[in-house]
Amino acid sequence: MQPETRQKIEALFEQYPEKRGALLPAIYLVQAEQGWVSAEQAEALAELFDLKPIDVWEVLTFYNMFYTSPQGRHHVYVCTNLPCSLRGARGLLKQIEAHLGIRAGQTTEDGRVTLGHEECLGSCGTAPVLRVDGRYCENVDAQEARRLVDALE
Amino acid sequence: MITTPQITGYLSEHYAADANHTLAGYERAGGFKAVKKALKMKPADVADLVKESGLRGRGGAGFVAGLKWTFMPEKSDRMKVLVCNADESEPGSFKDRLIMERGPFAILEGILIAAWATGAEKTFIYVRGEYALPIERLRAAVDEMRAQGYLGTKLFGKKGFDHEIVVHSGAGAYICGEETGLLESLEGKKGQPRKKPPFPAQYGAFGLPTTVNNVETFAHVPYIVDRGVEWFRGFGTERSPGTTLFGVSGHVERPGLFELPLGTPLRELIEHAGGCRGGRAIKAVIPGGVSMPVLPPSDLDVGMADELLTERGTHLGTGGIMVMDETTCMVRAACVISYFFRDESCGQCTQCREGTGWINKICRRIEAGRGSDDDLALLDSVPAMMEGGTICAFADAAAWPIQGLMRHFRADFEAHVREQKCPFPESFEL
Numbered sequence: 001m002q003p004e005t006r007q008k009i010e011a012l013f014e015q016y017p018e019k020r021g022a023l024l025p026a027i028y029l030v031q032a033e034q035g036w037v038s039a040e041q042a043e044a045l046a047e048l049f050d051l052k053p054i055d056v057w058e059v060l061t062f063y064n065m066f067y068t069s070p071q072g073r074h075h076v077y078v079c080t081n082l083p084c085s086l087r088g089a090r091g092l093l094k095q096i097e098a099h100l101g102i103r104a105g106q107t108t109e110d111g112r113v114t115l116g117h118e119e120c121l122g123s124c125g126t127a128p129v130l131r132v133d134g135r136y137c138e139n140v141d142a143q144e145a146r147r148l149v150d151a152l153e
Numbered sequence: 154m155i156t157t158p159q160i161t162g163y164l165s166e167h168y169a170a171d172a173n174h175t176l177a178g179y180e181r182a183g184g185f186k187a188v189k190k191a192l193k194m195k196p197a198d199v200a201d202l203v204k205e206s207g208l209r210g211r212g213g214a215g216f217v218a219g220l221k222w223t224f225m226p227e228k229s230d231r232m233k234v235l236v237c238n239a240d241e242s243e244p245g246s247f248k249d250r251l252i253m254e255r256g257p258f259a260i261l262e263g264i265l266i267a268a269w270a271t272g273a274e275k276t277f278i279y280v281r282g283e284y285a286l287p288i289e290r291l292r293a294a295v296d297e298m299r300a301q302g303y304l305g306t307k308l309f310g311k312k313g314f315d316h317e318i319v320v321h322s323g324a325g326a327y328i329c330g331e332e333t334g335l336l337e338s339l340e341g342k343k344g345q346p347r348k349k350p351p352f353p354a355q356y357g358a359f360g361l362p363t364t365v366n367n368v369e370t371f372a373h374v375p376y377i378v379d380r381g382v383e384w385f386r387g388f389g390t391e392r393s394p395g396t397t398l399f400g401v402s403g404h405v406e407r408p409g410l411f412e413l414p415l416g417t418p419l420r421e422l423i424e425h426a427g428g429c430r431g432g433r434a435i436k437a438v439i440p441g442g443v444s445m446p447v448l449p450p451s452d453l454d455v456g457m458a459d460e461l462l463t464e465r466g467t468h469l470g471t472g473g474i475m476v477m478d479e480t481t482c483m484v485r486a487a488c489v490i491s492y493f494f495r496d497e498s499c500g501q502c503t504q505c506r507e508g509t510g511w512i513n514k515i516c517r518r519i520e521a522g523r524g525s526d527d528d529l530a531l532l533d534s535v536p537a538m539m540e541g542g543t544i545c546a547f548a549d550a551a552a553w554p555i556q557g558l559m560r561h562f563r564a565d566f567e568a569h570v571r572e573q574k575c576p577f578p579e580s581f582e583l
Binding site: 015016017018020021022023024025027028049058059062063064065066080081082083085086087088090091094118119120121122123124125126127131134135136 | 475
């Protein structure tokens with residue numbers, strides 16, 4: 001864990017009645033270092049929070065937005081829940097899979113894009129929706145999806 | 154992209170204005186008048202006023218908000234806290250996101266009024282992690298309030314009225330919208346719901362007395378305090394007063410949000426959204442997020458208030474309406490819905506952890522043309538075994554939509570078994 005990350009985490013402690021409340025925000029900070037959280041980083045977090053490594057690990061693996069393996073430089077997620085599916089999201093996902101030559105859950109060979117599908121993103125009125133590196137792209141059709149994916153470096 | 158409601162009401166009146174998410178914009182539109190008015194009243198009188206207004210929680214369960222506030226211990230040697238549940242994740246619901254993006258200060262003012270009424274000194278706003286813009290807007294709003302002296306100590310010159318607000322990001326787990334799952338998550342743990350009792354008012358976040366309210370619930374409070382109980386009760390039904398931001402999605406011409414009184418007929422809402430796409434007929438409508446049982450077209454006259462929907466065997470939930478046209482395969486809908494619950498079960502209770510997986514497997518088998526009569530019988534019995542026996546309401550939420558589909562669209566399931574294929578080639582892609 002980088003010293004600046006540790007400082008940022010320690011600054012969060014006072015916001016919570018118990019230090020552990022800062023664990024989720026702390027994981028985000030650690031994850032920002034290399035895009036995922038390694039076993040070593042999880043252990044460093046455990047030490048900082050006076051927890052057992054398993055306490056951190058079970059939290060890490062419970063939540064969808066934490067990663068415990070290397071990820072692509074960019075994340076592309078397609079919402080495939082019902083409101084998006086009714087408006088063609090699954091066909092859209094298949095087209096992106098074909099375009100990138102990977103399946104949802106995989107990363108392109110050059111490490112450029114990790115593709116995934118997600119449960120409802122709260123964008124049902126502007127479906128289908130993609131989440132690209134944390135940014136919502138709404139009312140997306142196949143052409144727009146290709147443009148968004150190709151623009152990632 | 155930020156959209157605004159296609160029909161606005163008192164909550165969303167100023168959402169189209171560029172500066173509504175800034176302190177200056179909110180105050181220009183009359184913001185922070187209500188909290189100043191509340192501070193001239195006794196805390197218990199503020200809670201009574203909100204109770205009398207009949208405001209029901211807008212997060213899905215519909216509990217009377219003011220009544221919930223009175224569950225907080227009056228005297229406590231420990232800090233009391235509020236939690237704003239901004240973990241909006243119910244498929245079909247997208248209203249809280251808009252409120253946070255376009256009207257964050259109404260939520261924050263509602264929180265301050267609730268803090269005065271309950272004696273809470275701190276609020277945690279738990280926002281789902283995917284909601285990057287709402288988190289950014291709320292953090293900016295909280296910073297502006299702090300800079301203006303609207304957070305901290307001796308607020309609005311009132312001695313003894315101190316409050317702080319922390320915006321906390323979740324990390325992608327539907328179950329954290331369940332209030333005790335949320336509390337566990339806020340404490341830095343897996344979001345596995347707690348057994349109740351004890352209820353949050355006795356033992357909540359970090360073991361402290363806690364009241365949890367939804368985003369929209371807080372956002373109504375300033376308007377109620379400012380304009381009064383009689384005014385608020387001028388909207389909606391006797392048991393479900395006020396407006397709400399109905400979301401209409403799926404097979405309609407113009408999906409979106411519509412702020413209208415509770416009790417507005419379902420058919421009218423669908424018409425506001427341009428009706429069923431391409432002039433097709435409606436086959437089914439889910440009225441309140443995917444957890445709520447589906448309705449057939451013969452029920453479209455129902456008013457969108459929980460007490461009216463209950464008569465039709467379903468609930469208002471979060472008011473997220475999903476329209477499915479005549480081409481839709483209800484087994485495919487069941488596959489999508491049951492996958493979601495299988496994916497999101499926290500795994501604590503056996504009947505939920507196992508049952509959600511079973512249901513999904515059976516639905517997929519039927520859709521693939523390999524279903525049997527035994528599978529149909531299982532779709533009757535498995536949901537019935539899941540319902541009512543678990544730590545939280547998630548298992549009910551997973552069982553109800555399947556029960557609704559089997560009640561109204563059993564013929565779709567039977568046709569798959571009979572023909573050993575999906576008889577709806579025009580349906581949405583799976």
